[in-house]
Amino acid sequence: MPVPRYKREIPQRYRLEASKCKSCGKVLFPPRLVCPKCGSREFEGVRLSDGGKIVTFTVIRVAPEQFADQTPYVVAVVELGDGVRITAQVVDCRPEEVEIGKPVRLVFRKIQEEGKTGILCYGYKCVLSSLG
Amino acid sequence: MVGIVGYGSYLPRYRIKAEEIAHQWGMDPETIKRGLLLKEKTVPAPDEDTVTIAVEASRNALKRAGIDPGEIGAVYVGSESHPYAVKPSGTIVAEALGITPEVHIADYEFACKAGTEAMWVGYSIVKAGEVKYALSVGADTSQGAPGDALEYSASAGGSAFIFGGEGVVAEVVETYSYTTDTPDFWRREGAFYPRHGGRFTGEPAYFKHILGAGRGIMQKAGLKPADFAYAVFHMPNGKFPLTVGKRLGFLREQLDPGWIVPLMGNTYSGSSPTGLSATFDVSKPGELILLVSFGSGAGSDAFVFRMTERINEVREKAVKVKELLEYSPIYLNYGLYAKFRGKIIMNS
Ligand SMILES: [Zn+2]
Numbered sequence: 001m002p003v004p005r006y007k008r009e010i011p012q013r014y015r016l017e018a019s020k021c022k023s024c025g026k027v028l029f030p031p032r033l034v035c036p037k038c039g040s041r042e043f044e045g046v047r048l049s050d051g052g053k054i055v056t057f058t059v060i061r062v063a064p065e066q067f068a069d070q071t072p073y074v075v076a077v078v079e080l081g082d083g084v085r086i087t088a089q090v091v092d093c094r095p096e097e098v099e100i101g102k103p104v105r106l107v108f109r110k111i112q113e114e115g116k117t118g119i120l121c122y123g124y125k126c127v128l129s130s131l132g
Numbered sequence: 133m134v135g136i137v138g139y140g141s142y143l144p145r146y147r148i149k150a151e152e153i154a155h156q157w158g159m160d161p162e163t164i165k166r167g168l169l170l171k172e173k174t175v176p177a178p179d180e181d182t183v184t185i186a187v188e189a190s191r192n193a194l195k196r197a198g199i200d201p202g203e204i205g206a207v208y209v210g211s212e213s214h215p216y217a218v219k220p221s222g223t224i225v226a227e228a229l230g231i232t233p234e235v236h237i238a239d240y241e242f243a244c245k246a247g248t249e250a251m252w253v254g255y256s257i258v259k260a261g262e263v264k265y266a267l268s269v270g271a272d273t274s275q276g277a278p279g280d281a282l283e284y285s286a287s288a289g290g291s292a293f294i295f296g297g298e299g300v301v302a303e304v305v306e307t308y309s310y311t312t313d314t315p316d317f318w319r320r321e322g323a324f325y326p327r328h329g330g331r332f333t334g335e336p337a338y339f340k341h342i343l344g345a346g347r348g349i350m351q352k353a354g355l356k357p358a359d360f361a362y363a364v365f366h367m368p369n370g371k372f373p374l375t376v377g378k379r380l381g382f383l384r385e386q387l388d389p390g391w392i393v394p395l396m397g398n399t400y401s402g403s404s405p406t407g408l409s410a411t412f413d414v415s416k417p418g419e420l421i422l423l424v425s426f427g428s429g430a431g432s433d434a435f436v437f438r439m440t441e442r443i444n445e446v447r448e449k450a451v452k453v454k455e456l457l458e459y460s461p462i463y464l465n466y467g468l469y470a471k472f473r474g475k476i477i478m479n480s
Binding site for chain 2: 010014015069070091092093094107108109110111120122125127129
């Protein structure tokens with residue numbers, strides 16, 4: 001990932017910062033410039049909740065080269081407490097533990113390494129742990 | 133009164149048992165388990181490092197502190213496994229927690245006592261009135277060379293402490309530090325695994341410095357072992373902290389809540405801080421707690437804490453160490469462990 005893009009996306013990747021439309025109330029994540037629902041350009045910053053549940057998921061057994069050593073791994077669509085849906089990897093589990101409807105918690109993890117000498121990219125993933 | 137206003141810990145979910153490592157190297161598991169008093173250790177997931185552990189521990193500390201992260205004026209992360217050689221772990225931790233940009237940040241290194249160094253400095257600048265709150269973290273994902281005695285102990289985890297002057301949970305009553313040039317354990321720049329002086333790591337290193345710091349702080353504070361409810365010493369294995377506690381005059385029951393090494397392993401910079409966190413989890417208002425770390429090289433930092441009424445309000449606001457230790461571990465075989473820890477040579 002190019003450094004400028006990584007730096008720009010830190011607020012959403014690290015802190016789940018979203019934008020809430022001031023006219024219709026829709027929460028957009030990642031944040032956008034124009035509300036797709038009402039066309040408004042006025043937003044306020046909100047932070048998404050770090051808990052949610054699994055809406056659907058898939059087990060990746062054949063992965064892109066940079067994630068090949070992680071297979072099999074789970075990627076899920078997660079609905080957060082505030083109704084926003086995100087896509088995230090579910091880690092620290094065996095694939096057979098993952099079920100639709102199970103509660104998850106967002107955690108801070110390393111997403112990828114830019115080779116042996118490039119930057120380390122961090123962001124959110126999910127765990128099934130019910131531990132606070 | 134200046135002290136800890138919030139504390140929190142984090143341990144990975146993965147584990148490897150001592151017998152799994154012993155079988156790999158043709159050692160007798162019972163001899164190892166009896167000799168080191170170690171049953172298993174935590175293993176970081178491939179996407180975990182000192183930074184991610186520090187963030188999770190700090191989020192738990194923030195839950196207990198109940199403060200606005202923006203009011204934290206200093207972030208100090210102590211580790212011997214910072215993911216970057218040049219670029220402070222604290223920058224990423226502070227950004228993830230929403231503490232930037234008005235904050236002073238530094239990383240600390242001193243083998244296993246980098247965490248208490250971060251605590252020492254965090255406490256001191258709050259006491260000096262430079263910042264309202266300081267966040268101090270000890271976290272590591274340490275490696276022992278394959279087949280070395282350290283491979284049974286070197287584990288991953290960490291704890292975070294927020295220092296402040298209002299809403300104190302554990303008041304700092306006294307501090308003391310005891311340090312000499314002692315080459316008992318080291319890793320040269322660019323080397324992957326550390327080296328150590330074998331038996332030399334015991335008496336002239338671990339015991340001399342912890343005894344020196346333990347006796348020094350008790351004399352300075354005018355306290356004796358019987359005055360303390362609990363004591364926590366650095367845990368390179370199961371045996372050393374019990375022995376040093378006994379030599380200082382503490383009873384086994386004073387050590388038990390913080391003696392978490394048989395299931396956790398040695399989390400290096402996170403070792404005695406996580407023992408302290410586990411001890412806070414069971415402590416009562418008014419109780420005194422002694423903490424003495426040890427870092428090879430070598431030195432010990434010592435703290436005396438007095439718990440306040442507020443411990444009863446914050447205890448349940450975040451996960452406890454015992455819960456982290458016991459929550460549904462996933463056990464790895466040696467092959468997966470070697471893959472997780474990057475010990476397998478890949479075709480790049
Ligand atoms: Zn709208």
